[in-house]
Amino acid sequence: MRLLVVGAGSTGGYFGGRLAQAGRDVTFLVRPKRAAQLRQDGLRIISPHGDLTLNPALVTAEDLAHPYDAVLLTVKAYQLEAALDDLAPAIGPDTMILPVLNGMRHMDILSRRFNPRNVVGCALKVATVLENDGSIVQLSPLQDLAYGELDGSVTPRIRVLDAFMQGTGIDARLSTAIRREMWEKWVLLATVGAITCLMRGTIGEVEACTGGATLASHLLDEVAAIVRAVGESPSDAFMHVARTQITAAGSSLVSSMFRDLQRGRRVEVEEIIGDLVRHAATAGIAIPLLSATYVHLLVYQHKLDGDS
Structure with a gap:
């Protein structure tokens, strides 16, 4: 080959x-x-x-x-x-x-x-x-x-x-079951990206704040609700593991989007977050936390485009 x-x-x-x-x-x-x-x-x-x-x-x-x-x-x-x-x-x-x-x-x-x-x-x-x-x-x-x-x-x-x-x-x-795995990857990637980029910290740093774990869990639920409506529903086992990962005390986990943001590079805001926001609008799903993340990252991206 x-x-x-x-x-x-x-x-x-x-x-x-x-x-x-x-x-x-x-x-x-x-x-x-x-x-x-x-x-x-x-x-x-x-x-x-x-x-x-x-x-x-x-x-x-x-x-x-x-x-x-x-x-x-x-x-x-x-x-x-x-x-x-x-x-x-x-x-x-x-x-x-x-x-x-x-x-x-x-x-x-x-x-x-x-x-x-x-x-x-x-x-x-x-x-x-x-x-x-x-x-x-x-x-x-x-x-x-x-x-x-x-x-x-x-x-x-x-x-x-x-x-x-x-x-x-x-x-x-x-x-x-690769199609389901691809949708599950998007769920986790968008959730971790939203948490770390919106809060500008690691999963552990967010969890250490009052209400941090609850915020992370709500973001996961918003993303999963969109995927259930428009794609392949994530398995119960995946959701359990994902919720554990995004609320883990002391975790150094961050997303690739957050690493790019820290380095002043372009981020995949439209593909990772924006597409989900548009799917949610079509499906009539309320996603206040993910919508806030989308606007937050668009502001960053627009500033970056303006500087370049």
Whole structure:
């Protein structure tokens, strides 16, 4: 199997790097600036699972000329539209697209642009950050990559993909409930993002405040209510684990949105929070806390856009 990783940032660089380290056939599609940085310094990973520096196979958009067996799509959600033209030559009739973007809007965009059959469900849980020097730092040992056919079937192609992913030093698994897992990921991501960005602190710092755990629990309920109305209902087991995570005393848990906010970077406010707010409006669901988060992050984003 030949895999194209679109993007060599914190997510694509980490997982693509681990796969390449294990001897898999991996090529990175990157912008010229990132290509120059990687050719000069190599792809550098700092991780609890072991540090790594390698010289990966690279390609830029103008040099992409043939389809790949699979494409791991790891760009930020707000970069997706711009990336579609770049990656189009890599998509053939049988190419599997594995998007690890946040939210769910990208699934419709990819299905419209390519063939719906090309799109495979994918849910990723990892905490990584791209430093200014181009290195990728994994912040915790968690690295869970799930994938599967959207209808839950176990097809020959998904078995081949699973075999490609196994034995590579990443926690990869085939899921027959991937669509539900993707919605559950959005529930947790939006909830943790809303708590940490609105309150400007870690889960533990919020919990330590009077009413903090109650606020966090209410935010989870708002997000879950939206998803139950418009998507795949989260399981009871997931909700129990999620509620425990967002109210844990002393927890250092934060969201990727909050890390980006702290660094003065763009945040995926529309894809992670805004889409949920719009779904809630359509479904007639009251979401005062999530709406406040949305406005709060829009103010930040507008200031950032104005400065740039």
